[in-house]
Amino acid sequence: MTILQVSQGSHLSSHVVPLPLPRLVPAAQNAVQRRSISRCPGCVHRQQQIHGGSYHFSDRRASRLVRTHDSASSTWPSESADAVDSSEAVESVPDAGNGISKSVLENPTDEAATRVGLSSKGSKKLAGFWGAYSKALEEHPIRVKSATSFFGFLLGDAVAQLVVGNPYNYLRTARMVIFGILMDGPIGHLWYTFLDSKVYPEDPKSNKAVISKMLCDQVLWAPFFSCVFFAVIKTLEGTPALIIPTIKAKLVKTLLANYAMWPLAHIINFKFIPSSQRILYINCVQVIWSAYLSNMSSKA
Numbered sequence: 001m002t003i004l005q006v007s008q009g010s011h012l013s014s015h016v017v018p019l020p021l022p023r024l025v026p027a028a029q030n031a032v033q034r035r036s037i038s039r040c041p042g043c044v045h046r047q048q049q050i051h052g053g054s055y056h057f058s059d060r061r062a063s064r065l066v067r068t069h070d071s072a073s074s075t076w077p078s079e080s081a082d083a084v085d086s087s088e089a090v091e092s093v094p095d096a097g098n099g100i101s102k103s104v105l106e107n108p109t110d111e112a113a114t115r116v117g118l119s120s121k122g123s124k125k126l127a128g129f130w131g132a133y134s135k136a137l138e139e140h141p142i143r144v145k146s147a148t149s150f151f152g153f154l155l156g157d158a159v160a161q162l163v164v165g166n167p168y169n170y171l172r173t174a175r176m177v178i179f180g181i182l183m184d185g186p187i188g189h190l191w192y193t194f195l196d197s198k199v200y201p202e203d204p205k206s207n208k209a210v211i212s213k214m215l216c217d218q219v220l221w222a223p224f225f226s227c228v229f230f231a232v233i234k235t236l237e238g239t240p241a242l243i244i245p246t247i248k249a250k251l252v253k254t255l256l257a258n259y260a261m262w263p264l265a266h267i268i269n270f271k272f273i274p275s276s277q278r279i280l281y282i283n284c285v286q287v288i289w290s291a292y293l294s295n296m297s298s299k300a
Contacts, residue, residue, distance in 0.1 A: 137276055145279040146185030152283030153180030156290025164295065175236040176294055183232055184286075185279060191221060192278045195270075210270040217266050218259065226254050233297045250296055257292060261285075 137144045157176040161168055195216060200209035227247050234243045265285045273281045 134276075141276065142186050142189050145189045146181045148280050148283050149180035149185035149188070150177055152286050153177050153184065153290050156287045157294040159287065160291035160294040163291070169298075172294065172298060175233055176290065178236060179229065179232050180283075180290075183228060184283075187225075187228075188279050188282065191217075192275065196275045204275075205271060210267055213270045214263055214266045218263055222255060222258050222262065223251070226251055226258070229293060230297060246297075250299075254293070254296060258289075261289060 133144070153176040154173065157173045161172070195213045196204060199212050199216065200206060203209055230246045230250065231240075231243045234240055234246055265282075269278055269281055
């Protein structure tokens with residue numbers, strides 16, 4: 001907010017606000033409005049002297065002009081005596097040093113548009129993408145969740161291999177991606193749909209529902225899905241005879257790592273994430289987890 005104050009009898013300064021004067025309203029009728037304007041956080045207050053009356057110039061950066069009664073005068077000055085030519089006023093305001101440029105005064109919305117120009121375009125594109133994703137998720141939930149798992153496992157395995165630093169194994173990435181598409185997306189969709197429909201469906205966001213779902217997921221789903229993961233990966237590697245030995249050797253260690261990460265992640269999942277977006281959320285978290293699983297499954 002910028003405050004422009006004038007006292008009767010003084011001359012027009014070189015910094016004049018170029019907005020037309022509104023209808024004159026006694027200060028008593030605008031006391032609440034003036035107080036709310038002058039207390040506006042982040043606003044800039046400035047006082048300058050021009051002739052006839054007191055002016056409060058309020059803006060975010062040039063949006064409102066309120067004229068108040070001159071406390072030294074018992075009557076209002078005539079509008080003709082106090083009228084200020086807006087074009088002359090614009091010319092008298094410098095473009096730097098007073099916080100308001102001529103272009104902003106002529107069109108207050110330009111500055112805001114300039115500030116949010118690029119970010120607004122990016123936001124529109126993001127909103128459009130999210131709208132298309134949500135629509136596709138509603139129409140084809142399993143396909144979209146399978147595609148989401150594809151990217152989650154692809155990124156997770158790529159991160160795992162790059163961190164280790166060994167020559168990149170594209171077949172290993174392909175196996176992880178196949179598991180994400182065929183198993184993680186479809187089966188995950190069915191599992192979380194089942195939980196949402198059977199565990200306190202009348203109050204799904206309550207604490208008892210969230211804790212119950214998390215316990216079901218960690219006690220029942222985590223061991224089962226870990227076994228499925230090792231079975232599928234060993235089958236895709238062409239060594240199905242190693243499924244049982246691999247599960248015996250790696251299941252306990254995998255579950256201990258799982259319990260260090262997923263209980264908290266699933267409390268957030270069941271408490272705050274919409275049912276349709278669970279696979280997307282899980283795959284975002286699972287980038288780290290799939291990197292761990294990928295390295296675990298590749299060890300001898």
